[in-house]
Amino acid sequence: KCKRLFKIEIICLDFSISDKEETVEWNENAFMKMKNLKILIIRNGKFSKGPNYFPQGLRVLEWHRYPSNCLPSNFDPINLVICKLPDSSITSFEF
16 A cells, blocks of 8 residues: 655745636645645635644744634644734634
């Protein structure tokens, strides 16, 4: 049995190039298998829902208009060095 390993360490999405704003429909479990993800930057995108999971090794989280009012409940931000969530609806940082 072959296990797929996602070795992605950086994701940077910038939707500011688009002329029209569309809601991005996505799987909120998309980051579940990305254990090596260290940097996540999402700019100017409008997402249908927030993520259910962030990897524990995430060091940089920059998400303009983060689509949820909280971070995933299973996320421990111990390794998080930079957290920028401008224009988001975050109401608390309880962990």
